[in-house]
Amino acid sequence: MWTYEKKLQYPVKVSTCNPTLAKYLMEQYGGADGELAAALRYMNQRYTIPGKVIGLLNDIATEEFAHLEMIATMIYKLTKDATPQQLRDAGLAEHYVSHDSALFYNNAAGVPFTAAYIQAKGDPIADLYEDIAAEEKARATYQWIIDMSDDPDLNDSLRFLREREVVHSQRFREAVEILKDERDQKKVF
Amino acid sequence: MKSQQPFTSAKSYVPPHSPFDPCPPIGRKYYSTPPNLYLGFQPSDLPQFSPADALRKGTLWKVFYDYYDNPYRKGAGKSRD
């Protein structure tokens, strides 16, 4: 179970009315390498991984939900006061006719989330390499969004999220080191 | 801090361009090579940020901090290789 803290992991401030950025951010909301996919991937893999790294998957999965909440806040702030015309200009007309300004787990191109985005092979090394790749892909996505965005406050929050992907990747790489370690093998040289 | 690292956290290359490519050459393409690629298992006793700084930067460990900015924007990417 979880306890909920009624605050964001990092403050989200948006300084420009630019609903197009909301469209880009949806890649990290309901996209293949987004925060929802990350949280569900690790939350599910933790059942079938050696005990030494279950806690890591649990902790990172939990943090990804906190990131999902930050992305949701960004999208909400960027769309809540937008008129239908502004949403159309932002390329969100299709989103509007289906959802009004409600958030939905779509990627930036409007493709809805699917469980096929997340993997669980049951092989600890294969799954951790999958997780490392997922973190690098999320890091890259944040870079591409920062490249497209001129909002300094939004970019500040995105830089925080990108940094966390760097740290997550590091920890998954360490998990591989733990699982491949030979210390217990009683080697005689 | 960055200059003390034995690695750089971004690299670049020039993609090929032919006279028949429709767009003018982009010049350099940049890609990140963040600290997690270089450290292996985290060594002990690494320098830390203060707790307040760590909360803002997203990591407690100075070695893992990797500021990113759009390398294609004018004026950006200056501190890169």
Ligand SMILES: [Fe+2]
């Ligand atoms: Fe992550």
